[in-house]
Structure formats: C-alpha cells, structure tokens
Amino acid sequence: MTTDPLIAASLLGTSRLAALPPPPDAALEASWQAIPMDNPAAAVLQALGLMRAMRRAGGRTLESSAGGDECPAEEQAYLPTLAVESLLRLLRGEFPEILPEWLRLASASSSILRGRALPELLQAATRNQAIRPSIRRLVGERGLWIARRHREFSWLLEDAAVADDAWSVGQPAERLAWLRQTRTAKPELAAETIASHWAQEEGGFRESILRLIAPQPLACDEAWLESLALKDRRQVVRDLAAAALSNIESSAFRKRAIVRLQGCVKLERGSILVTPPAVFDPTWAADGLKEKPPQGSGERAWWLRQIIALVPLDAWPAIFHVSAADLFASTLDPDWKTELAAGWIDSARSSPAHALAEHFVPFLVKLSSWPAASGISLGALLMLLLAPLVPAARFGILDKIARELPPALALDLLASVAESPPPGSGSAILAVLDVALANPSTPLVRPQARALAICVPADAIQQRLEALSRLPQLSSVAEEFATTLEFRRSLLSHFASP
Numbered sequence: 116m117t118t119d120p121l122i123a124a125s126l127l128g129t130s131r132l133a134a135l136p137p138p139p140d141a142a143l144e145a146s147w148q149a150i151p152m153d154n155p156a157a158a159v160l161q162a163l164g165l166m167r168a169m170r171r172a173g174g175r176t177l178e179s180s181a182g183g184d185e186c187p188a189e190e191q192a193y194l195p196t197l198a199v200e201s202l203l204r205l206l207r208g209e210f211p212e213i214l215p216e217w218l219r220l221a222s223a224s225s226s227i228l229r230g231r232a233l234p235e236l237l238q239a240a241t242r243n244q245a246i247r248p249s250i251r252r253l254v255g256e257r258g259l260w261i262a263r264r265h266r267e268f269s270w271l272l273e274d275a276a277v278a279d280d281a282w283s284v285g286q287p288a289e290r291l292a293w294l295r296q297t298r299t300a301k302p303e304l305a306a307e308t309i310a311s312h313w314a315q316e317e318g319g320f321r322e323s324i325l326r327l328i329a330p331q332p333l334a335c336d337e338a339w340l341e342s343l344a345l346k347d348r349r350q351v352v353r354d355l356a357a358a359a360l361s362n363i364e365s366s367a368f369r370k371r372a373i374v375r376l377q378g379c380v381k382l383e384r385g386s387i388l389v390t391p392p393a394v395f396d397p398t399w400a401a402d403g404l405k406e407k408p409p410q411g412s413g414e415r416a417w418w419l420r421q422i423i424a425l426v427p428l429d430a431w432p433a434i435f436h437v438s439a440a441d442l443f444a445s446t447l448d449p450d451w452k453t454e455l456a457a458g459w460i461d462s463a464r465s466s467p468a469h470a471l472a473e474h475f476v477p478f479l480v481k482l483s484s485w486p487a488a489s490g491i492s493l494g495a496l497l498m499l500l501l502a503p504l505v506p507a508a509r510f511g512i513l514d515k516i517a518r519e520l521p522p523a524l525a526l527d528l529l530a531s532v533a534e535s536p537p538p539g540s541g542s543a544i545l546a547v548l549d550v551a552l553a554n555p556s557t558p559l560v561r562p563q564a565r566a567l568a569i570c571v572p573a574d575a576i577q578q579r580l581e582a583l584s585r586l587p588q589l590s591s592v593a594e595e596f597a598t599t600l601e602f603r604r605s606l607l608s609h610f611a612s613p
Contacts (some may be wrong), residue, residue: 133164187256194226194253198609202228206235210602212565214239215533218249219609227255235262237268247271275569284600287320291327310339318349325355330468332359337366345403358402361427371402373434376430379422380455382435382445389451391415392422412488416454423458427469439471443478457486460496469504473512476500480516494524498531510536514543522547523558526588530566535573545570552583555590564592568599576604 124209138147194480198221218508221228228236233254240250248370251271252260262271269288273295277285281293297305309324315397316324325344328336337360345368346358355513360368381388390527395406395418402425418519432439447455460479463470476497485493488577501509509532525547548567559567571579582595 119162123592134241135159137161142156147217151599152362161341172555176546180605186260189227189257190227191230191253191255191297193229194221194224199229199232199605201606202232203235206232206239208598210565212533212562213569213599213603213606216247217567217606218246218253219534220607222249222252224610226253228253228258228405228443233258233261235388237271240488241267241270243372245271245413253449261402279413281314287323290320291323294324295327297499298333302333306333306335306339309336310343313589314337317350318347321347322349322355325359327448329355329359329362330466332363334363334365337363337368341368345401346488353403355423355488361425362466362469364430368402369426369430372422373430374449374487375399375422376426377434379419380435382437382442385441385444387455389419389448389455391451401597409488418456419451420458423455424461425464426462427470428459428462428471428475439474443471443474453484453486453488456482460491463496463500472500472504473508476512477516477519480519492528497528501528506534507537510540510544514540517543518545522551526559529570530563531568533566535570538572541570549579551580552590552593553586555588555593557590557592558574559592561592561595564596565599568596568603570609571600571603573603573607576600576607612613 134152135147135150138144146165147162148305150158174195198217202214202217202221205211205217234249237254237258240247247270249257256270258268262268263324266286269286272286273292277289277292277296285293294305294309297308308568313321321344324467326505328340332340339359340356340363344352345360347353347356357368361364363369377609379390381390384400389611392415395414400406404418404421406414406418406427409412412420426434429439430443435442436565437445459475463475479493479496489496492500500510513525513528513532520528525544529548531542537558548570551559580597582599583593586593590595
C-alpha cells in the first residue's frame with residue numbers, strides 16, 4: 116500500500132476529503148495553500164501536478180529526499196527574477212520572436228536559470244533546434260541532470276563533458292558530444308573510431324556524424340569519408356561526404372573536382388568561357404556525379420552544372436588567379452550562363468560558409484534571370500548565406516544590397532536575422548524598415564513586425580518609438596512593432612547592471 120497521502124486519497128476516493136495533507140516540501144507551501152478545495156478531486160490532481168513539476172525540474176520533495184541520485188550543487192549565480200518572469204511570458208506565447216534575444220542577454224550575463232523555468236525552456240528547445248546553443252549555457256548542472264533522465268532532452272548532452280566510454284555506452288547525443296570533444300583533443304582517434312564503427316551505425320546516426328563533420332572537416336577525415344561515407348546507401352550521406360571532401364584542401368576528391376572544372380571552364384580577359392564535356396566519364400560516378408539529367412535539362416548542361424557545384428566557391432579565385440571581386444564581376448559565357456549560375460548556387464547551398472558571401476550575394480542580386488532549376492528562391496538562398504556570418508559581415512552585406520532589392524524581400528531578410536546590427540552598420544537596411552513602417556499599406560504581418568522590432572539597436576528604441584508616435588496614421592502592423600519595442604525596452608532593463 117502506498118504511503119503517499121495524496122495517492123492514497125486518489126485510490127480511496129476524495130468525496131470526503133476536507134483538506135489536503137501537508138505539502139511534501141516547504142518550497143510548495145504557498146502554491147499548496149492556494150489550491151481551492153471546492154472540488155476535492157481536482158485539488159488532488161493539482162497537488163500531484165505541483166509535485167511532478169518540482170521533481171521534473173530536479174527538485175526533491177522531503178519524503179523522497181533520502182538516498183537517490185542528487186542533482187549536483189550549482190556554482191553559478193541565478194538570473195534575476197524579473198528576467199525569469201519575462202522568459203516565462205515568451206515561452207507561453209507572448210512575443211516569441213524575442214526569445215533568441217533573451218537567450219543572448221542571459222548567456223552574456225554568465226548566470227543560470229532557476230529550476231522552476233527549466234522544463235518549459237527545454238521543451239521549447241526540443242521543438243526549436245535553433246535556440247539550443249544558447250540554452251546549453253543557461254541550464255547549469257540541474258539542466259544536465261534532467262536531460263540524463265528524460266530522453267526528449269538528451270540533445271542537451273551533446274556539448275556536455277562526457278565520460279571516456281560515452282561512445283560505447285552513451286545515448287546518441289552523448290556519443291556526438293564525445294565525437295565533438297575528441298575531434299578537438301585527438302582528431303586521429305575520432306576518425307579511427309568513426310571508421311571502425313561505420314558499418315554498425317544506423318543510417319540516421321551516420322547522417323548525424325556527417326552533419327557534425329561536413330562544415331569543418333579535418334585532413335584525417337579524408338580516408339573514411341572517401342572509402343565509407345561517399346559510398347553510403349543514403350543519398351544525403353553521400354552528398355554531405357562530397358561537400359566535406361571538397362572542403363579539405365589537400366583531399367584527392369577536391370583535386371579531381373578541380374581537374375574536371377579546369378577541363379570545362381577558363382577565365383580569360385574578364386570573361387568566363389565554358390566548354391562542357393562531350394561525354395560522361397564513368398569514373399565520375401564514384402565522386403557522386405550522375406549521368407542521367409533531370410527532366411528538362413540537357414546532358415552536357417547537367418554534367419557541367421555538377422562539375423561546377425563540386426568545387427567550393429572560395430577555391431575559385433586561386434584556381435583562376437583572380438580576386439573574388441573580379442571573379443563575380445566577370446562576363447559569363449552567354450551560351451552557358453544559366454548552368455554557371457546554377458552550379459555556383461548548388462555549391463553555395465552545400466557549403467554556405469565557403470560561398471564568399473560578401474561577393475557572391477551582390478552577384479546573385481544582380482542576376483537578370485533566376486535559374487529556375489536551382490530549386491531554391493533568391494530569398495531562401497540569401498538567408499542561407501547570411502546565417503554563418505558574424506553580425507558585422509551580415510549587416511555589411513544587407514546594407515550593400517538593401518536598395519537593390521524589392522522592399523518586401525529586404526524586410527524578409529532583415530526579419531530572418533532577428534538581431535540588431537553592431538555599431539556603425541545597418542543604417543541602409545534599417546532605413547528601408549523606417550519607410551515601410553511609415554506606409555500604412557506595406558504588406559507586413561504581425562510576426563514579421565515583431566521580428567523586425569528586434570533589429571532596432573537598443574540605444575535607438577526610444578528614437579523609433581518617438582518617430583512612430585508622430586506618424587499621422589499607424590497601421591496595425593506598426594502598432595505591433597511599437598508594442599514589441601516597448602516589451603524589449605522593459606526586457607533590456609532586467610539585464611542592466613545595477
């Protein structure tokens with residue numbers, strides 16, 4: 116028979132229950148007393164819910180505190196109460212677009228989150244992978260303690276310190292954490308471990324390995340990438356392996372790709388001249404090139420596009436002995452300019468960090484016709500290329516292209532950035548925003564207005580609010596923008612130094 120009085124009441128019936136038993140922990144006293152007793156069954160359920168929330172957040176009620184696995188003590192200071200309250204508002208649906216900024220401010224404070232807010236934050240990050248890196252710095256020992264006991268939060272362990280045997284016995288997230296850390300300390304051991312276990316891994320985990328490796332491959336990864344990953348049965352793994360091998364400067368794969376490119380493309384006196392291959396070399400298939408073109412594309416055009424795509428854009432200047440600026444200012448072969456542009460776009464999609472965004476983005480914006488076969492829109496590609504950049508570089512590009520884009524696209528890009536520009540940048544793109552807000556007919560939606568409000572620098576919030584108050588007519592979207600700015604102003608004060 117259970118000794119928990121709440122469980123006992125549930126089993127025996129609550130119709131005669133006049134009052135709840137004492138709370139199992141003093142921390143629950145106030146909430147416990149606030150539970151109404153007009154419906155005893157509902158009161159018991161609320162009390163059980165409070166106990167469950169406390170335990171899930173890593174707390175231990177008094178009756179369960181003897182023995183067991185304790186959460187390690189925290190060594191960092193806790194975030195201010197007002198900051199936590201604003202977080203809970205964000206997590207419950209108010210101004211959700213501001214959550215990344217809250218996370219940046221909280222991370223910069225070097226403080227951690229109190230346990231009561233951890234479950235909601237972890238659930239939000241389980242749904243939204245983009246916010247996970249910031250969260251790992253905020254959850255402290257209690258967050259890791261929770262993650263080890265709830266598989267849905269196991270992603271939190273990917274950057275945590277792990278045991279030496281984590282690769283053999285850990286959860287997938289812990290195995291990736293081991294791999295990430297071992298690649299830093301002992302890269303050769305990491306490569307050998309991947310190779311020796313490759314055949315036994317599930318397809319999804321092999322893909323996870325490649326997504327970890329592909330952006331920054333090491334020379335010691337070449338052997339297993341070439342012999343195993345490039346021959347994997349899953350297309351996505353093969354594509355990631357090809358991108359990784361292309362980004363290893365000394366790899367045989369990259370050298371073969373450059374030889375193929377040089378056989379098709381020449382740069383002479385500011386013009387890029389193209390001679391597509393006349394036949395498909397069967398040996399190319401081992402590097403991932405496909406002989407049969409998709410419907411609507413000719414064979415030679417298809418082969419050319421793939422050959423171009425396998426060479427990272429940041430390798431082109433050295434191959435053709437030109438600067439990046441001169442490369443993208445070159446005249447494209449009129450007979451093959453569509454294939455050239457499509458190949459460059461494919462290369463940028465597979466390796467955004469190697470796409471020379473500062474020079475390639477202005478080239479894309481000036482294209483007279485967009486290659487429809489590229490499978491991606493201009494806006495989506497620009498967002499992909501801006502994402503890996505540091506804020507100063509990102510806003511430098513946005514300022515350069517702001518006046519060349521349709522206002523709607525410029526605002527889409529700014530909203531996707533969702534952070535304010537560093538000092539000295541962002542003036543041109545923010546000017547587009549100011550014009551749009553002053554025009555009641557600007558086609559914006561409320562979530563976009565909230566995202567755009569995040570892009571206003573903290574020291575310019577008051578100025579923007581005053582400018583909006585002087586407008587003769589304020590659209591509902593502009594009102595949403597102003598309300599978001601007001602919330603941001605309040606939120607920033609929660610993190611201000613005393």
